[in-house]
Amino acid sequence: MEIFGVPTQALFGQLLIGLINGAFYAMLSLGLAVIFGLLNVINFTHGAQYMMGAFCAWFLLEKWGVGYWWALLLAPLTIGLTGVIIERTMLSRLYKLDHLYGLLLTFGLALIFQGVFTNFYGSSGLPYRLPEEFAGAFNLGFMFLPKYRAWVIVASVLICVSTWFVIERTKLGSYLRAATENPALVQAFGINVPRMITLTYGFGVALAAFAGVMAAPIYQVNPQMGANLIIVVFAVVVIGGMGSIMGAILTGFGLGIVEGLTKVFYPEASNTVIFVVMVLVLLVKPAGLFGKEK
């Protein structure tokens, strides 16, 4: 059986690949959505923080022999901590100003981080070994699925669902959401709002670093890896609706699939298709698929 000249078997494979790439989009756009939703900051440093997460994993392995599983924990903590420092020393001074200032600051930081890493580590990237546990692949009949890619989907779904749960369904999450609506009132209830906001930014950054560690064994660990991705991920967030957690997750996976299919039917357009979707969505629903009109 064939669809537009492509065997259905091959199509299943492509859908799965799309889903895996979507898993990365979802993890990254999730962090952006959390930061935007709760801080109203458009975090352009996100791509660089994703890259730093991957580099952190590489350092841990090459310099101290610390393996993949520890890196999954340590890299987000370390990079999250740098996020906390950035929020405390720089971002927190900009909250009273227009969004644009936060955007410019984070964009500038991203360029600096990328420039520094390129200067020291060049552009070719560094190899990160695939963890032993994931060597090999599952033969699904219609395709050959590397074990690691299967793990990417599982990990991404776990992270996305638990983040959504914490923010939308727990008491802590309700504090967070309340603090963005009316910080003065929440403060009056005795909750330390500035600290909560700092930790939220740190958490969003840690999510980016986590995605970076996940990416390290598949892609070269490369100073530019985040720059290539960040624009796409922004489009994902805009399509999903700025600040909508569920929107970011679902759109991430969905657009991964759309992009995957484009790679089969018209590969030349595979890096523009997401922006075409963005234009179409914004024409019909200016607040994005899951965003609330204000």
Added chain:
Amino acid sequence: MKAFKRTMIGMAVAAALSLGTAQAQVSDGVIKIGVLTDMSSLYTDLAGAGSVVAAKMAVEDSGIEKRGYKVEIVSADHQNKPDIGSSIASKWYDAEKVDVIVDTPNSGVALAVNQITRDKGKAFLVSGAASSDLTGKACSPNTIHWTYDTWMLANGTGSSIVKTGGDTWFFLTADYAFGIALERDTEAVVLKNGGKVLGKVRHPLNTQDFSSFLLQAQASKAKIIGLANAGGDTTNSIKQAAEFGIVKGGQNLAGLLVFLTDIHALGLPTAQGLIITNTFYWDTNDQTRAFAKRFAAQDKGIHPTMIHAGVYSAVTHYLKAIEALKSDDGTKVIAKMKETPTDDPLFGKGSIRVDGRKIHPAYLVEVKKPSESKGPWDYYKVRATIPADQAFRPLADGGCPLVK
């Protein structure tokens, strides 16, 4: 003592005079070399800052400054965008009195600069770009294509693979001037040697994830997956092909353009066994090893790629032509360079054809196994040498209007 002083003054005056005469012969008294390259993206390591280092070393080694000429080197990042590359080239030629542009990885940018250089009567020494069109239909009296080209790569890697049984191909091609030229030239070689092309897919430049394309390549059942891309695109393709078990499944990868820095980035466990066509390897003789040592000390330990070596060799020959001609007029210097046989420590003796093609031997190398390598940068063993007269496209076949 007085006599000594007088002699010294005399010598100084003589030196100043000779300096004056030499300077008067080149426009505005300075030979200005512009290294136009990729300083921030996927081709940074294989060209980039290393190309500036190579140009500087060529100027130092030529000793031309001791003979009264002033040489200045400037550099810029074309960001792999032909529009940016073009505007830098125009600004350099018009406002900043640059006499020659060198390097320029990315064929799209190089083809644009090729035309601008011709219009302005300057000189363009291409080391980084690959498209064989630079000496084919786009050939110019102001351009020399130095190090390698897509025809040479196709002929070296392509024909050796077809001859050893890799007769069905699927291409993974970077979707711009370079990838398309490399695919075209390789396809011609495959067909000529009795092979077949089962399919091709064109991916955007600087793609992260190749799994979708690799799956299509896998489904084609072709014996050989030809990678008509370069830099980070090639390393990511090779890495992910290993992940998807492509080589274990019986298909082989042909990296049509793989640089030493790519092998370094991949690591030998992933890269071992790749067959590559190359025109320069640092560990060839004492002179190349000495060059590599000096070069690495100035470029973060990176050992020179063939592009770096090509920049050195091209600038060396360019400066010789200026001294012989006592002028830095672009068109005249390029003509002089074509007339004069080339000779430098990296490529040895060679020549430049009327279509602008620099001629030297090419080497078919195999990437060593980790057990065979003595350490970082010890990566290649030479399997065959393709003599200079066979390494490049025959003059008559290129369709260059300069060839009569």
